[in-house]
Amino acid sequence: MSEALPPDGEPDEYTEDVLSVVERIPPGRVMSYGDIAEYVGRGGPRQVGSVMSQWGGGVPWWRVVRADGRPASGHEVRALSRYAEEGTPMRPGSDRVNMRQARWDGGNEG
DNA sequence: ACGTTGACAGGGA
């Protein structure tokens, strides 16, 4: 059984923070696990990954990638079709996101 | 208390 959908329980405050940030990432943009950890101000990349593993089904999880631009482990194929839909900038000849262009800092700029 | 695990990150070979 995979955790494609969020559990019915109530998320704690940290989980809420992480998920709310992920929901704000614009289409065609991404944030790394570490970026999100810094943004929420506590925990680390692995904690963010843990939250996404459990609750990611309810948010645009494909917009959360590794620091090197690789999509979430085990979800590469699904992520790739989303990037194609959203026009996410990719590295040429690779299945990786171009972080230079696609990285979102939480601000309003493009 | 301890060892293992995990949707991670960074550095070296």
Place this chain on the structure above:
DNA sequence: ATCCCTGCCAACG
């Protein structure tokens, strides 16, 4: 480019 190791930190058995 890939593989391997270490650092990291919370959750589990």
